[in-house]
Amino acid sequence: MFHATVATVNEYFHVKVFNINLKEKFTKKNVIIISNYFKFKGILEINEASSVFEAGPDQKIEVTNSLIREANKPPKFSDFPNYGLGVVVYGLFTLHKKKVNPKTTIYEIQDDWENNIEVVGHGKWYNINGKEGDKFQLFCFQLKTIDKQLKLVCGDHSFIKVTKAGKKNTPCRFEAKR
Missing domain, CATH: 2.40.50.140 (Nucleic acid-binding proteins)
Structure with missing residues (x-):
């Protein structure tokens, strides 16, 4: 298991990832798509039923510096x-x-x-x-x-x-x- 922080265009989430093999997907500036996650007490939990994919070139997003500062x-x-x-x-x-x-x-x-x-x-x-x-x-x-x-x-x-x-x-x- 590892911890990460992810952001959409207008909000961020702390994440617990229970599949260590996904670690390379949770890197700085990497845009990913997460599905079938579980949200508990405001924390996203990624488990064996979840899917994490790298976004395609047409699926890029911009996260503002102010949101990144707020997340940190x-x-x-x-x-x-x-x-x-x-x-x-x-x-x-x-x-x-x-x-x-x-x-x-x-x-x-x-x-x-x-x-x-x-x-x-x-x-x-x-x-x-x-x-x-x-x-x-x-x-x-x-x-x-x-x-x-x-x-x-x-x-x-x-x-x-x-x-x-x-x-x-x-x-x-x-x-x-x-």
Whole structure:
């Protein structure tokens, strides 16, 4: 499985692709046609019943730079109370603090507006290599309430990409036609 972001002319979607053989189709500037996908909590899921085809030369689309910027913009933590529990979150954040507990690791991350939220990591996301100032690219984390506080919790399809402080990370952008 891998994560991607696709866009139509006027909106973008986060995507979970359960067929690793499709990875070469989800590349920057590649125009694709997706059918028989499943939409769950705002995320498109591509599975064995789905079809992904490269678009023909007459099926090109233009995705505006403003939509690409919007797709890459991380959410504001201060807006989370408006989202509702269970929403799935993607975004690039800064690791502020890390606390390793016996079964979980609490990663306190910061958004671009210097608001903080805790990310609860367990399983493969327990005590990952990261230190203060590193960038955490979160994929598919769920907003939950734990001890009366909003937190982001990893699930089966969650993924964290760590970029060490001082290293440049160029995000990939994907385009698709529906």
